[in-house]
Amino acid sequence: MKAFSVNPSRAKPIDREGQEQAALMREIELRFPEAYALIYHVPNGGHRLKAVDAKLKAQGVKAGIPDLVLPMARGGYFGLYIEFKATVEPAAVSPSQRDYLRRLNEQGYLAIVCRGHFDAMEQLRAYLLLPATVAA
Template sequence: MTAALKAWPAPRETRTRKKPVDWEGIEQTALFKWIDLQYPQESKLIYHVPNGGHRHKVTAGKLKGQGVRAGMPDINVDIARGGYFGLRIEFKSTPPHDAPVSPKQRDALQLLAEQGYLAIVCRGTHDAQEQIRAYMRLPKTEARQ
Protein backbone atom coordinates (compact mmCIF):
# COMPACT_ATOMS: atom_id res chain seq x y z
CA MET A 1 0.00 0.00 0.00
CA THR A 2 1.42 3.33 -0.95
CA ALA A 3 1.76 6.28 1.37
CA ALA A 4 -0.80 8.21 -0.69
CA LEU A 5 -3.47 5.59 -0.08
CA LYS A 6 -2.75 5.44 3.65
CA ALA A 7 -3.33 9.17 3.92
CA TRP A 8 -6.71 8.96 2.19
CA PRO A 9 -9.11 10.46 3.13
CA ALA A 10 -7.11 13.52 4.02
CA PRO A 11 -7.70 14.65 7.58
CA ARG A 12 -9.89 17.71 7.88
CA GLU A 13 -8.34 20.86 9.02
CA THR A 14 -9.35 21.11 12.63
CA ARG A 15 -10.14 24.57 13.75
CA THR A 16 -11.36 24.91 17.28
CA ARG A 17 -14.10 27.44 17.63
CA LYS A 18 -13.99 29.65 20.69
CA LYS A 19 -16.96 29.03 22.90
CA PRO A 20 -19.05 32.17 23.25
CA VAL A 21 -18.80 33.86 26.62
CA ASP A 22 -22.09 34.04 28.51
CA TRP A 23 -21.58 37.61 29.75
CA GLU A 24 -25.17 37.92 30.89
CA GLY A 25 -24.94 34.69 32.89
CA ILE A 26 -21.67 35.74 34.53
CA GLU A 27 -23.07 39.11 35.56
CA GLN A 28 -26.37 37.66 36.73
CA THR A 29 -24.53 35.14 38.91
CA ALA A 30 -22.63 38.01 40.53
CA LEU A 31 -25.93 39.84 41.06
CA PHE A 32 -27.48 36.87 42.86
CA LYS A 33 -24.44 36.47 45.10
CA TRP A 34 -24.90 40.11 46.06
CA ILE A 35 -28.66 39.60 46.61
CA ASP A 36 -28.01 36.64 48.92
CA LEU A 37 -25.60 38.74 51.00
CA GLN A 38 -27.54 42.01 50.92
CA TYR A 39 -31.05 40.59 51.42
CA PRO A 40 -30.69 37.16 53.08
CA GLN A 41 -34.30 37.02 54.32
CA GLU A 42 -35.88 38.37 51.16
CA SER A 43 -33.65 36.44 48.75
CA LYS A 44 -36.06 33.51 48.74
CA LEU A 45 -38.50 35.79 46.94
CA ILE A 46 -35.98 37.00 44.36
CA TYR A 47 -35.31 34.50 41.61
CA HIS A 48 -34.44 33.91 37.96
CA VAL A 49 -36.81 32.33 35.47
CA PRO A 50 -34.82 30.65 32.67
CA ASN A 51 -37.13 31.52 29.78
CA GLY A 52 -34.38 32.36 27.28
CA GLY A 53 -31.35 30.59 25.98
CA HIS A 54 -30.73 28.26 23.09
CA ARG A 55 -32.22 24.80 23.43
CA HIS A 56 -32.80 21.76 21.29
CA LYS A 57 -36.11 22.06 19.40
CA VAL A 58 -37.67 19.14 21.27
CA THR A 59 -36.75 20.63 24.66
CA ALA A 60 -37.96 24.07 23.59
CA GLY A 61 -41.28 22.56 22.51
CA LYS A 62 -41.73 20.78 25.83
CA LEU A 63 -40.93 23.93 27.79
CA LYS A 64 -43.36 25.97 25.71
CA GLY A 65 -46.05 23.40 26.45
CA GLN A 66 -45.20 23.67 30.16
CA GLY A 67 -45.79 27.42 30.13
CA VAL A 68 -42.53 29.10 29.15
CA ARG A 69 -43.44 32.42 27.54
CA ALA A 70 -41.19 34.30 25.14
CA GLY A 71 -40.13 37.74 26.29
CA MET A 72 -40.88 37.37 29.97
CA PRO A 73 -38.31 39.07 32.24
CA ASP A 74 -35.32 37.24 33.67
CA ILE A 75 -35.63 38.23 37.31
CA ASN A 76 -38.67 38.24 39.57
CA VAL A 77 -38.76 40.09 42.86
CA ASP A 78 -41.96 38.89 44.53
CA ILE A 79 -41.89 41.56 47.23
CA ALA A 80 -44.59 44.25 47.14
CA ARG A 81 -43.22 47.77 47.55
CA GLY A 82 -44.24 51.33 46.71
CA GLY A 83 -47.72 50.39 45.53
CA TYR A 84 -46.37 47.72 43.14
CA PHE A 85 -47.10 44.01 43.39
CA GLY A 86 -43.45 43.21 42.64
CA LEU A 87 -40.45 44.05 40.50
CA ARG A 88 -39.63 42.41 37.16
CA ILE A 89 -36.20 42.88 35.59
CA GLU A 90 -35.18 42.14 32.04
CA PHE A 91 -31.45 41.67 32.66
CA LYS A 92 -28.89 42.49 29.99
CA SER A 93 -25.13 42.40 30.40
CA THR A 94 -23.08 45.58 30.61
CA PRO A 95 -22.20 47.24 27.31
CA PRO A 96 -20.45 46.41 25.04
CA HIS A 97 -21.61 42.84 25.71
CA ASP A 98 -25.28 43.72 26.03
CA ALA A 99 -28.02 42.72 23.64
CA PRO A 100 -30.98 44.77 22.47
CA VAL A 101 -34.35 44.42 24.17
CA SER A 102 -36.54 42.45 21.79
CA PRO A 103 -40.05 43.54 20.83
CA LYS A 104 -41.46 40.54 22.75
CA GLN A 105 -39.51 41.60 25.84
CA ARG A 106 -40.79 45.18 25.53
CA ASP A 107 -44.36 43.88 25.15
CA ALA A 108 -43.99 41.66 28.22
CA LEU A 109 -42.66 44.55 30.33
CA GLN A 110 -45.60 46.69 29.22
CA LEU A 111 -48.14 43.96 30.08
CA LEU A 112 -46.57 43.51 33.52
CA ALA A 113 -46.60 47.26 34.16
CA GLU A 114 -50.31 47.32 33.28
CA GLN A 115 -50.86 44.62 35.92
CA GLY A 116 -49.21 46.64 38.69
CA TYR A 117 -45.60 45.49 38.53
CA LEU A 118 -42.56 47.71 38.24
CA ALA A 119 -41.11 46.22 35.04
CA ILE A 120 -37.70 47.52 33.95
CA VAL A 121 -34.57 46.76 31.96
CA CYS A 122 -31.22 46.68 33.78
CA ARG A 123 -27.88 46.66 32.01
CA GLY A 124 -25.35 44.88 34.16
CA THR A 125 -24.89 43.96 37.79
CA HIS A 126 -24.33 47.48 39.07
CA ASP A 127 -27.47 48.86 37.40
CA ALA A 128 -29.57 45.97 38.75
CA GLN A 129 -28.14 46.42 42.26
CA GLU A 130 -29.05 50.11 42.22
CA GLN A 131 -32.58 49.42 41.00
CA ILE A 132 -33.18 46.62 43.51
CA ARG A 133 -31.77 48.75 46.33
CA ALA A 134 -34.07 51.65 45.38
CA TYR A 135 -37.08 49.34 45.08
CA MET A 136 -36.43 47.70 48.45
CA ARG A 137 -36.29 51.15 50.11
CA LEU A 138 -39.86 51.87 49.00
CA PRO A 139 -42.55 51.42 51.67
CA LYS A 140 -44.26 48.04 51.82
CA THR A 141 -47.39 47.78 49.71
CA GLU A 142 -50.27 47.11 52.06
CA ALA A 143 -52.81 44.51 50.99
CA ARG A 144 -56.46 45.46 51.38
CA GLN A 145 -58.57 43.12 53.40
Protein backbone atom coordinates in the same frame (compact mmCIF):
# COMPACT_ATOMS: atom_id res chain seq x y z
CA MET B 1 4.65 17.32 15.10
CA LYS B 2 1.80 19.54 13.91
CA ALA B 3 0.90 22.69 15.83
CA PHE B 4 -2.74 23.04 16.48
CA SER B 5 -4.83 26.12 17.00
CA VAL B 6 -8.29 26.75 18.13
CA ASN B 7 -10.61 28.14 15.50
CA PRO B 8 -12.13 31.26 17.13
CA SER B 9 -15.42 30.73 15.28
CA ARG B 10 -15.72 27.35 17.01
CA ALA B 11 -14.78 28.57 20.48
CA LYS B 12 -17.46 28.09 23.08
CA PRO B 13 -19.26 31.42 23.61
CA ILE B 14 -18.88 33.07 26.99
CA ASP B 15 -22.14 33.82 28.76
CA ARG B 16 -21.28 37.32 30.01
CA GLU B 17 -24.87 38.06 30.94
CA GLY B 18 -25.06 34.86 32.99
CA GLN B 19 -21.80 35.66 34.75
CA GLU B 20 -22.96 39.19 35.64
CA GLN B 21 -26.34 37.93 36.81
CA ALA B 22 -24.68 35.28 39.02
CA ALA B 23 -22.51 38.01 40.58
CA LEU B 24 -25.66 40.06 41.14
CA MET B 25 -27.34 37.16 42.92
CA ARG B 26 -24.30 36.70 45.20
CA GLU B 27 -24.41 40.38 46.17
CA ILE B 28 -28.17 40.27 46.79
CA GLU B 29 -27.62 37.27 49.06
CA LEU B 30 -25.06 39.25 51.10
CA ARG B 31 -26.76 42.66 51.18
CA PHE B 32 -30.47 41.82 51.10
CA PRO B 33 -31.02 38.31 52.53
CA GLU B 34 -34.80 38.83 52.85
CA ALA B 35 -35.05 39.65 49.15
CA TYR B 36 -32.62 36.86 48.25
CA ALA B 37 -34.93 34.35 49.94
CA LEU B 38 -37.68 35.27 47.44
CA ILE B 39 -36.00 36.44 44.22
CA TYR B 40 -35.70 33.89 41.45
CA HIS B 41 -34.47 33.56 37.88
CA VAL B 42 -36.74 32.45 35.06
CA PRO B 43 -34.56 30.19 32.84
CA ASN B 44 -36.42 30.99 29.65
CA GLY B 45 -33.50 31.61 27.31
CA GLY B 46 -30.77 29.47 25.86
CA HIS B 47 -30.47 27.08 22.99
CA ARG B 48 -32.33 23.79 23.14
CA LEU B 49 -33.22 20.89 20.95
CA LYS B 50 -36.41 21.53 18.98
CA ALA B 51 -38.26 18.73 20.79
CA VAL B 52 -37.34 20.17 24.21
CA ASP B 53 -38.30 23.66 23.04
CA ALA B 54 -41.73 22.43 21.89
CA LYS B 55 -42.28 20.59 25.18
CA LEU B 56 -41.38 23.65 27.25
CA LYS B 57 -43.62 25.92 25.17
CA ALA B 58 -46.49 23.49 25.74
CA GLN B 59 -45.78 23.74 29.48
CA GLY B 60 -45.97 27.55 29.44
CA VAL B 61 -42.57 28.92 28.46
CA LYS B 62 -43.08 32.22 26.65
CA ALA B 63 -40.80 34.64 24.87
CA GLY B 64 -40.15 37.93 26.60
CA ILE B 65 -40.47 36.86 30.23
CA PRO B 66 -38.06 38.94 32.36
CA ASP B 67 -35.01 37.24 33.89
CA LEU B 68 -35.58 37.95 37.58
CA VAL B 69 -38.73 38.08 39.68
CA LEU B 70 -38.99 39.47 43.20
CA PRO B 71 -42.44 38.76 44.67
CA MET B 72 -42.17 41.46 47.36
CA ALA B 73 -44.82 44.17 47.19
CA ARG B 74 -43.38 47.67 47.64
CA GLY B 75 -44.42 51.24 46.84
CA GLY B 76 -47.88 50.29 45.58
CA TYR B 77 -46.48 47.64 43.23
CA PHE B 78 -47.25 43.93 43.54
CA GLY B 79 -43.65 42.88 42.82
CA LEU B 80 -40.54 43.58 40.77
CA TYR B 81 -39.53 42.08 37.43
CA ILE B 82 -36.06 42.71 36.00
CA GLU B 83 -34.98 42.12 32.43
CA PHE B 84 -31.23 41.83 32.99
CA LYS B 85 -28.76 42.85 30.28
CA ALA B 86 -24.99 42.59 30.62
CA THR B 87 -22.83 45.70 30.51
CA VAL B 88 -20.21 43.77 28.55
CA GLU B 89 -21.52 42.99 25.06
CA PRO B 90 -24.90 44.60 25.80
CA ALA B 91 -27.88 43.11 24.03
CA ALA B 92 -30.93 44.97 22.82
CA VAL B 93 -34.31 44.55 24.45
CA SER B 94 -36.35 42.44 22.06
CA PRO B 95 -39.86 43.41 20.98
CA SER B 96 -41.31 40.45 22.95
CA GLN B 97 -39.40 41.56 26.07
CA ARG B 98 -40.54 45.17 25.68
CA ASP B 99 -44.14 44.01 25.21
CA TYR B 100 -44.03 41.74 28.26
CA LEU B 101 -42.57 44.51 30.44
CA ARG B 102 -45.36 46.83 29.31
CA ARG B 103 -48.02 44.24 30.12
CA LEU B 104 -46.55 43.61 33.58
CA ASN B 105 -46.47 47.34 34.31
CA GLU B 106 -50.12 47.59 33.26
CA GLN B 107 -50.94 44.88 35.84
CA GLY B 108 -49.37 46.77 38.74
CA TYR B 109 -45.86 45.33 38.78
CA LEU B 110 -42.68 47.32 38.45
CA ALA B 111 -41.09 45.77 35.37
CA ILE B 112 -37.77 47.27 34.30
CA VAL B 113 -34.63 46.72 32.24
CA CYS B 114 -31.33 46.82 34.13
CA ARG B 115 -28.04 47.14 32.31
CA GLY B 116 -25.48 45.33 34.39
CA HIS B 117 -24.85 44.41 37.99
CA PHE B 118 -24.48 47.98 39.31
CA ASP B 119 -27.69 49.24 37.71
CA ALA B 120 -29.64 46.21 38.97
CA MET B 121 -28.34 46.66 42.55
CA GLU B 122 -29.26 50.35 42.52
CA GLN B 123 -32.76 49.62 41.22
CA LEU B 124 -33.26 46.78 43.70
CA ARG B 125 -32.04 48.92 46.62
CA ALA B 126 -34.39 51.76 45.63
CA TYR B 127 -37.31 49.31 45.30
CA LEU B 128 -36.64 47.75 48.71
CA LEU B 129 -36.58 51.22 50.33
CA LEU B 130 -40.17 51.82 49.23
CA PRO B 131 -42.81 51.17 51.90
CA ALA B 132 -44.46 47.75 51.81
CA THR B 133 -47.62 47.63 49.73
CA VAL B 134 -50.55 46.89 52.02
CA ALA B 135 -53.29 44.65 50.68
CA ALA B 136 -56.77 46.02 51.32
